[in-house]
Amino acid sequence: MTTFIFDVLKDLQNSDENLSEITFVLPSKRAGLFLKHQLSKVLKQTIFSPHIISIEEFVEDLSQLKSISNTELLFEFYNAYIKLTKSNEADTFESFSKWAQILLQDFNEIDRYLIPQKNIFDYLGAIQDLNHWSLENNKTDFVKNYLSFWNKLHNYYTLFTEQLIKKKIGYQGLIYREAANNIKSYIKNNSEKRHIFLGFNALNTSEETIIQELLQNNLAKTYWDIDSVFINDQKHDAALFTRQHKNNWAFFKNKPFNWITTNYSKEKNISAFGIPKNIGQAKYIGTLLNNLQKDNRSLQNTAVVLGDENLLIPVLNSLPSTIEALNITMGFPLKSIPIASLFESLFHLHKTPSDTFYYKDIINIISHQFIRPLFYIKEVDLAAKIIETIDANNLVYLTAERIKELADHSNDLIDLLFSNWGKSINAALKNCSQLILQIKNYLDDKKASNLLSLEYLFRFNELFNELSRLNTEYNHIKDISTLYSVYKELLSSETLDFQGEPLQGLQIMGMLESRVLDFETVIISSVNEGILPSGKTNNSFIPFDVKIENNLPTYKEKDAVYTYHFYRLLQRAKNVYILYNTEADILTGGEKSRFITQLELEGIHHINHQIIAPQVPIIQTPSNIVEKTNSVLNELKTVAQKGFSPSSLTNYIRNPIDFYYQKILKVKEHDNVEETVAANTLGTVVHNTLEDFYKPFVGTFISVEIIKKLKTNIVKRVTHHFTEVYKEGDITKGKNLIIFEIAKRYVSNFLDLEIEDLKAGNQIKIIAIEANNNVIVDIPELGFPVTITGKVDRVDAYNGVTRIVDYKTGKVEQSSVEIVDWEAITTDYSKYSKSFQVLTYAYMMHLSNQIQLPVEAGIISFKNLSKGFLKFSKKDKAGAYAKKDSLITQETLDNFSKELKQLILEICNVNIPFTEKEI
Known part of the structure; x- marks a missing residue:
């Protein structure tokens, strides 16, 4: 296939143009690279290279102004703003930057389209005056200030642009306006120079003015790239601008219009694929490329055009490994690289001044992949030590000094991360630069494996150097929050460029990079409304009707730009693959683009339209099964001799694999910081408080007077145990204060229940509190001793009947301590775990001769205190009228003992592996 650039060069050669003396002006630098490459295919002899520049470079040369970044423009604009605004009325730089961004865009459009500035600013001021009842005498101060702002717009613009021109710098619009003003002078000084615009x-109006002046003075030639299908259809937006140029420019009244081609009507293979989600599109691009290679199609003339540039990384990860040559025209956003998250976390921590730092923020920073290695000092992981101390002591908020204590006072890194940020902006920037230097020194030791990370650091070092320069030169950054805003603004515009073969292999590019270029095979992604085209976004202070009146571009013209780029990609292509997201999402685009519907309705090409559903394999997750090897059996014997507790046995009933992890592998759950007091912590505090209260009365009958006296110590003992269990966690506010009050209420309500019982004439004698039990169970089949161990919360005699009491701070109902079938007690955890536990306590205490049968065993639920003591009961059948027996007799324990031994035999059986249950 021949390309547009090739055709232009061929036409110039046939016209006997001296290519060496021509200045080629193109929409982008990338197009210039391809033009230079095509020259060698056209020419047969050696020549001096022509001058090839982009339109931005050309107008900069014309205007004698240098373009500066949007961030620096904000600083320059703020200089003008504070000169024209009273100090007590001026916005801070952070507030200013939010609306100034929009105003700068409007300045840019006004200048690019050569709109008389005073006229439009006066017009905008008059509109606002009318909107706020200009004839009303009693305007509020707010309305007065608001109208004053609009009336000052022209003054802002005038002073701002004068400052820029004086410094020989400018924004794009100002550069274009100055270039248009200087075109006649340029023509006078370059009367022999030939220009080719292609x-x-x-x-915009500035560009039209410049090009038309050069055309009228016979110093330029233009080559348009438009197809007859589009330009002959008066409603087709792909030719909206070209039709205007052809019809409205005086030059083309009697001069040829180059060119109107007929490429679009030629046969093409066009396929449209609807694919769920962006990742689905990225994966399918990889599949398409793989299929192209399998069909022996070269990717040399293939382009992947990303409608949504956020798809770059997913697409790169989806490319077939067989692709060797690759060129990526768009840079990798600096905000997406790993070290960006570090500075994001640091700014998040410091932008609000505070003496203390939230523990999650601290852990997030010291665990970061670029920071964690710096905490290894003399083979000691100080970061791990800090995290462990935070977790162990429930430290929710820490000062910088406390962090230093945890790091043994020996780490200057703590100062860089957590100290001195609030003192001054220079100190904060210095901390960031020093931090980058420390990371660099570490990475330098392993340079070979960290070249990419060093490149990341270099770019961030440049970014912070630029921040330091802006702060020094303009001094508008007054706090960390403002610094963060400027940092984000700079970061959003910075990219890390890829290195590749610019003219070889597969090309991956954004829509704008495709200008002037032609490819045989084109894959276009994200062809959805809101992306292609981008939709009716309007970040402007200029109302729609005012834009129409002044010939400023609106969303209609913006849509027409996207339409042209889309159809231009299709003009010379032979194979076109259009991908769109079938899942409409307000954040990432809506339904399929109107471009696809338009292609189908045109009827010029047959569109192979398919909905692609990703193949989702059914993954059978195998059950987690652990066979009982000799080492496992040996560990089981050790556990058995040391003692099975009721909770470990019920844990096995619930899920054998959890028993294996906890008892055999000794895997413990990590103790995280409890910001809010956990249920088990509340239970421990209540248990420990009641142990304190009742331990002195073991062997005695309690009385109302004793209980009343205990009630006076509730606050003291609950506070004491919270301090012991919850460590340095704060219980003075928020949910924790509520839970602290709940703990006091639980204890108080329990003691009130005791008082009611005693007043009713019941006698209660405390037999044991937190009684330790350690008994050997005779199981001859095993051949080794088995011990059952456990601690009983309370044993008392209630009117002469011995009771074994287990406290539960959660809610327990009577049905939870009732059984029908003995066999189910070791198989159904959800129904019978509470029964199993209290029966185990009774069994142990009977074996150790601490109690005489019959006894009662059960639970006191602090969330169900009104039901009192919930006794274990054996029911003869299920149902509301079943007979219950709540006395635990020898027969009861014999039946339980049989099931208990069967359970232990199963645990120790070499032929029964630990098998995970579905919970």
């Missing part, structure tokens, strides 16, 4: 479409 591949342009939507031109």
Whole structure:
């Protein structure tokens, strides 16, 4: 296939143009690279290279102004703003930057389209005056200030642009306006210079003025790239601008219009694929490329055009490994690289001044992949030590000094991360630069494996150097929050460029990078409304009708730009694959683009339209099964001799694999910081408080007077145990204060229940509190001793009947301590775990001769205190009228003992592996 650039060069050669003396002006630098490459295919002899520049470079040369970054423009604009605004009325730089961004865009449009500035600013001021009842005498101060702002717009613009021109710098619009003003002078000084403008479409008024002046003075030639299908259809937006140029420019009244081609009507293979989600599109691009290679199609003339540039990384991860040559025209956003998250976390921590730092923020920073290695000092992981101390002591908020204590006072890194940020902006920037230097020194030791990370650091070092320069030169950054805003603004515009073969292999690019270029095979992604085209976004202070009146571009012209780029990609292509997201999402685009519907309705090409559903394999997750090897059996014997507790046995009933992890592998759950007091912590505090209260009365009958006296110590003992269990966690506010009050209420309500019982004439004698039990169970089949161990919360005699009491701070119902079938007690955890536990306590205490049968065993639920003591009961059948027997007799324990031994035999059986249950 021949390309547009090749055709232009061929036409110039046939016209006997001296290519060496021509200045080629193109929409982008990338197009210039391809033009230079095509020259060698056209020419047969050696020549001096022509001058090839982008339109931005050309107008900069014309205007004698240098373009500066949007961030620096904000600083320059703020200089003008504070000169024209009273100090007591001026916004801070952070507030200013939010609306100034929009105003700068409007300045840019006004200048690019050569709109008389005073007229439009006066017009905008008059509109606002009318909107706020200009004839009303009693305007509020707010309305007065608001109208004053609009009336000052022209003054802001005038002073701002004067400052920029004086410094020989400018924004794009100002550069274009100055270039248009200087074109006649340029023509006078370059009367022999030839200019070729090729591949342009939507031109602003400045560009039109410049090009038409050069054309009228016979110093330029233009080559348009438009197809007859589009230009002959008066409603087709792909040719909206080209039709205007052809019809409205005086030059083309009697001069040829180059060119109107007929490429679009030629046969093409066009396929449209609807694919769920962005990742689905990225994966399918990889599949398409793989299929192209399998069909022996070269990727040399293939382009992947990303409608949504956020798809770059997913697409790169989806490329077939067989692709060797690759060129990526768009840079990798600096905000997406790993070290960006570090500075994001640091700014998040410091932008609000505070003496203390939230523990999650601290852990997030010291665990970061670029920071964690710096905490290894003399083979000691100080970061791990800090995290463990935070977790162990429930430290929710820490000062910088406390962090230093945890790091043994020996780490200057703590100062860089957590100290001195609030003192001054220079100190904060210095901390960031020093931090980058420390990371660099570490990475330098392993340079070979960290070249990419060093490149990341270099770019961030440049970014912070630029921040330091802006702060020094303009001094508008007054706090960390403002610094963060400027940092984010700079970061959003910075990219890390890829290195590749610019003219070889597969090309991956954004829509704008495709200008002037032609490819045989094109894959276009994200062809959805809101992306292609981008939709009716309007970040402007200029109302829609005012834009129409002044010939400023609106969303209609913006849509027409996207339409041209889309159809231009299709003009010379032979194979086109259009991908769109079938899942409409307000954040990432809506339904399929109107471009796809338009292609189908045109009827010029047959569109192979398919909905692609990703193949989702059914993954059978195998049950987690652990066979009982000799080492496992030996560990089981050790556990058995040391003692099975009721909770470990019920844990096995619930899920054998959890028993294996905890008892055999000794895997413990990590103790995280409890910001809010956990249920088990509340239970421990209540248990420990009641142990304190009742331990002195073991062997005695309690009385109302004793209980009343205990009630006076509730606050003291609950506070004491919270301090012991919850460590340095704060229980003075929020949910924790509520839970602290709940703990006091639980204890108080329990003691009130005791008082009611005693007043009713019941006698209660405390037999044991937190009684330790350690008994050997005779199981001859095993051949080794088995011990059952456990601690009983309370044993008492209630009117002469011995009771074994287990406290539960959660809610327990009577049905939870009732059984029908003995066999189910070791198989159904959810129904019978509470019964199993209290029966185990009774069994142990009977074996150790601490109690005489019959006894009662059960639970006191602090969330169900009104039901009192919930006794274990054996029911003869299920149902509301079943007979219950709540006395635990020898027969009861014999039946339980049989099931208990069977359970232990199963645990120790070499032929029964630990098998995970579905919970």
